[in-house]
Amino acid sequence: MLSGAAVSVSTAQATLSVGLDLVEVARIADSLARFGARFAERVYTQAEIAYCETASGPERSRRYAARFAAKEAAWKALGLDDRGHAWHAVEVVRDAGGRCAIALHEPLAGRAAALGARSLSLSLTHEADYAAAVVLAAREMSP
Amino acid sequence: MPTPEQITTDIRNILKEHARLAVDALTLADDADLYQAGMTSHASVNLMLALEDKFEVEFPERMLRRRAFENIASIRSAIQELTEGR
Numbered sequence: 001m002l003s004g005a006a007v008s009v010s011t012a013q014a015t016l017s018v019g020l021d022l023v024e025v026a027r028i029a030d031s032l033a034r035f036g037a038r039f040a041e042r043v044y045t046q047a048e049i050a051y052c053e054t055a056s057g058p059e060r061s062r063r064y065a066a067r068f069a070a071k072e073a074a075w076k077a078l079g080l081d082d083r084g085h086a087w088h089a090v091e092v093v094r095d096a097g098g099r100c101a102i103a104l105h106e107p108l109a110g111r112a113a114a115l116g117a118r119s120l121s122l123s124l125t126h127e128a129d130y131a132a133a134v135v136l137a138a139r140e141m142s143p
Numbered sequence: 144m145p146t147p148e149q150i151t152t153d154i155r156n157i158l159k160e161h162a163r164l165a166v167d168a169l170t171l172a173d174d175a176d177l178y179q180a181g182m183t184s185h186a187s188v189n190l191m192l193a194l195e196d197k198f199e200v201e202f203p204e205r206m207l208r209r210r211a212f213e214n215i216a217s218i219r220s221a222i223q224e225l226t227e228g229r
Contacts, residue, residue: 039192
């Protein structure tokens, strides 16, 4: 949100593209305070909301902020420039061990497949004031 | 039903409060690209929710595209469509 970048490098088998996004936690907290559940429901899936709402206070806002950054970073890694509203199409999912990953839903999943995207790797972090996400997309090399 | 001028004025005021533009929303051209003017995707969500509150509408999925919020004129068209017949 505050910054972002996407670069690509090629390996023998795939093109790797990275997307980065940095979010100011206070701005997400402000949206949650101002618009309440409407903001959360427009941007996040029910599972994401359920996880974020198991925290309270600043930690709750940081979880929402980190997931916002992840959605933006995924769009950037895929090289799609029309991000901005299909928020539910990018979901941060957690496995039993708490490891986070990106799950794509329609209408984005089909577009990502058409772009040759084989996998997306996610790294999330947050400090008190900022949350950030990096998504690495591996795409099949064009013949 | 609000006039196009009233809708435009309300949109500009909401933009000024929520869009965090690098330019003055009150004097921005109707066809100026809001994303080029500095609106982030997060700000566009806040803008959408504030517009829903002001005009008592809900943007349907089909309108939730970047182009619908691209400039003041496109937002006005969406609002007019959603408030038509009131």
